[in-house]
Amino acid sequence: MRTDDTVQAYSLEGAVLVTPRKTLKKALRISGRKIEALGKPNPAHFSFKDSYVFPALINVHDHLRGDYLPKVGPPPGTFYVRCHDWEKDLRAAKLVAVERAKISEKDCYLLGAYKNLFAGAATVNDHFLHSVNDQYIPFLPIRVVSRYTLHHEPTSYSLPWGEGIEIEHQRARNLDLPFIIHMEEGMDAEYQRGLDLVEELDCLDDHNVHVHCVGYSDLDIAKTKKAGAHVVWCPNSNIFMYNLTCKIRKILAAGINVSLGTDSTATGSLNLLEELRFARRTYRKLYGEEISARLLTDMVTENAAAALRVSRDIGSLEEGKLADAVVLARKDDDPYESLVKTNIEDIELLVLEGDPIFGRKEHEEIFALRGQKYATVKLRGREMLVKGDPAGLMRRVREAVGFKKVLDFIPLDL
Ligand SMILES: [Fe+2]
Numbered sequence: 110m111r112t113d114d115t116v117q118a119y120s121l122e123g124a125v126l127v128t129p130r131k132t133l134k135k136a137l138r139i140s141g142r143k144i145e146a147l148g149k150p151n152p153a154h155f156s157f158k159d160s161y162v163f164p165a166l167i168n169v170h171d172h173l174r175g176d177y178l179p180k181v182g183p184p185p186g187t188f189y190v191r192c193h194d195w196e197k198d199l200r201a202a203k204l205v206a207v208e209r210a211k212i213s214e215k216d217c218y219l220l221g222a223y224k225n226l227f228a229g230a231a232t233v234n235d236h237f238l239h240s241v242n243d244q245y246i247p248f249l250p251i252r253v254v255s256r257y258t259l260h261h262e263p264t265s266y267s268l269p270w271g272e273g274i275e276i277e278h279q280r281a282r283n284l285d286l287p288f289i290i291h292m293e294e295g296m297d298a299e300y301q302r303g304l305d306l307v308e309e310l311d312c313l314d315d316h317n318v319h320v321h322c323v324g325y326s327d328l329d330i331a332k333t334k335k336a337g338a339h340v341v342w343c344p345n346s347n348i349f350m351y352n353l354t355c356k357i358r359k360i361l362a363a364g365i366n367v368s369l370g371t372d373s374t375a376t377g378s379l380n381l382l383e384e385l386r387f388a389r390r391t392y393r394k395l396y397g398e399e400i401s402a403r404l405l406t407d408m409v410t411e412n413a414a415a416a417l418r419v420s421r422d423i424g425s426l427e428e429g430k431l432a433d434a435v436v437l438a439r440k441d442d443d444p445y446e447s448l449v450k451t452n453i454e455d456i457e458l459l460v461l462e463g464d465p466i467f468g469r470k471e472h473e474e475i476f477a478l479r480g481q482k483y484a485t486v487k488l489r490g491r492e493m494l495v496k497g498d499p500a501g502l503m504r505r506v507r508e509a510v511g512f513k514k515v516l517d518f519i520p521l522d523l
Contacts, residue, residue, distance in 0.1 A: 117478045118145065119153040121458070124160035124436055127444045129411060129425045137162055139432040142462040146428050155475055157436055160457055161444045163406070164425050165231035165433035167413035168381045170289075170320050170341045170370025173221025173235045173242070173253070177209050178516050180349065181375050188352040191295035192321075193266035195350055199375065211509040215245055216502060221373070222249040223499045224518040227453050227488070228380030229435040230409075231461040232423060234370075236289055236320065238270055250466055250496040252433075254417055256284075258316075262291040263303040278312035287339075287418050288316045293324030296351070304329045313338060318416045320370060322355040323347050330356065334363040339416040342408070344391040345384055346372035358396055361404070368416045369408040379518045381409055385449050402445035432463040453520055454489050466496040487522040 122136035126147055136150035181202045183189050199205055209217070218235075225233045232252045235242045236259060246253045258277040261268040271277040274290075281288035293303040301324040307313050315337030322329070322340055333340065340360055347354035361367060371377045371384045378384040385405050392400040414424025422431045436457040440450040458468035458475065465475045465483075470492040476483050483494045484501075503523055507514050 117153060118151050119155065119475065119478055120150040121162060121434070121436060122150040122154050122156055124157040124162045125439075125444060126162045126426055127164075127406075127448075128427065132161075132444055137426065137432075137434060139434075139460070139463045142431055144426060144428055144430050144432045144434075147426065153478060155472065157457060159439040160436050161439060161447055162426065162434050162436050163229075163444075163448060164410045164423065165435045165459060165461065166229045166381055166409045167368075167417070167424065168225055168230045168233040168371055168409070169318070169368040169413045169416055170236055170343055170372055171221060171225065171233050172237055172373040172375075173233070173245075173249075174214060174217045174237060175373030175375045176221035176224050176518065177204070177217070178374055178518070179204070181205065182349055189295075189350050191264075191266070191297055191300055192262060192291065192350075193264070193295070195376070196266070196268075208510050211511075212506055213509070214241070215248065216505055216509075218242070218245040218249060219497075219499075219502050220506070220516065220519065222251050222253065223497075223502070224374065224380055226251050226459065226467055226495070227456075227518065227520060228382045229437070229451070229456050229459055230381045231433050231435070231459060231466065232413075232417075232419075234287075234289060234417060236291075252461060254419070256286050257281075257417070258284075258286050258288045260288070260290045262294060262300075263306045264295070264299050274307060274312050275310055278307075278310075278316065281316040282314070285418060286316065287318045287416060288312070289318045289320065292319035292322050293329070294321040296324050300324050301326070304332060308332060315339075316418075321347060322360070323351055323353060325355055325360070327356075327359065330359055330363050330365070333360075334365050339366045339368065339412075341368050341370045341416065342388065343370045343372045343377055343384075345387045346377035348391065349376050354391060354395075357392065361400075366412050366415050367408055368413040369405070374516075374518055380453070382451055382453065385409065389449060402443065402449045406445045406448050432460055434458075434460045436460075436468075454491060464496075465494070468494055470494060488520055490522065 118140040120136040120138040138145040261270040317338035320341040438455040441447040
């Protein structure tokens with residue numbers, strides 16, 4: 110059996126490390142599952158030129174089983190008022206009821222996991238029932254957070270996820286977990302009472318992770334800040350469904366910890382890299398000013414780790430943390446601007462707990478050094494190595510649906 114002691118230590122050198130407070134031209138030394146040091150390279154070192162090393166990205170909000178295309182949305186020229194209206198359309202959609210239903214649930218989960226992996230996200234929260242995702246998480250190529258409590262949404266239309274707001278929130282308090290809930294994803298009176306309802310149940314504190322918040326009033330923002338609760342911004346999903354998003358400038362100005370989430374591709378971005386750019390464009394369009402690339406970077410690294418209560422382990426490149434890192438080709442002299450400009454084909458290497466899980470063929474030695482099983486795939490004309498077998502997954506999907514299905518978040522040349 111493999112243990113930390115038997116796994117070969119190595120270092121990534123030559124790239125600029127993007128740490129929480131500064132950038133460093135040092136080697137990232139990896140030993141076992143952890144970052145051993147930021148310093149001089151180990152004997153087994155691998156060079157990267159014109160690259161940045163970031164902490165591997167974290168997607169705080171997704172529904173892996175729902176990652177499918179095309180999107181399901183409101184009738185042309187209209188927008189929803191409540192999330193519940195979308196739920197009804199989703200269930201009625203032939204795409205879901207007939208086509209996607211032919212694909213096994215495990216393969217649906219794998220599609221969602223690869224959507225994140227191919228975009229440099231090594232950690233994701235699947236906002237869905239433990240009784241469903243627990244059985245698939247061990248087979249997925251990335252880290253899917255399994256320690257969380259949840260509720261669907263604080264309205265009478267809520268789906269039966271979890272054991273109810275009070276029990277789930279109490280469990281979060283007892284076990285130091287995040288309590289993740291769609292919050293005010295709608296503009297009618299009931300949806301806009303969501304935060305008040307949670308507050309009246311005495312279930313509003315810093316365990317709360319509120320996704321969407323499109324119905325938030327200024328008072329809701331003040332209460333969220335006072336409680337130390339977290340907000341997850343999913344601009345692409347919001348604008349697709351409602352033609353608006355939350356009052357993000359006020360939420361940020363209040364000092365609330367904000368992360369970025371994709372939601373599923375049924376309504377949101379193709380992946381987290383696209384969501385970063387969509388967030389930037391949305392902010393510019395709404396306010397006529399720029400949101401900083403540094404802040405957007407925090408939203409998919411440190412802020413995300415804080416919301417999920419895993420900052421001790423991931424979210425930044427620091428000695429002693431888990432070695433989750435992504436090496437990206439340099440697209441700009443400013444590292445944060447460079448991240449926002451990153452496309453899938455700019456990913457050099459993605460590392461999860463010291464093991465490479467996705468990377469260019471040139472870095473094959475790192476995969477071999479760690480004894481990592483991998484497949485060779487062609488992605489937008491480049492040979493890449495990847496954990497698991499996404500090409501086999503797409504073959505199974507095509508066999509199941511009976512035609513050459515294309516999913517743009519699985520950008521393999523097949
Ligand atoms: Fe969602």
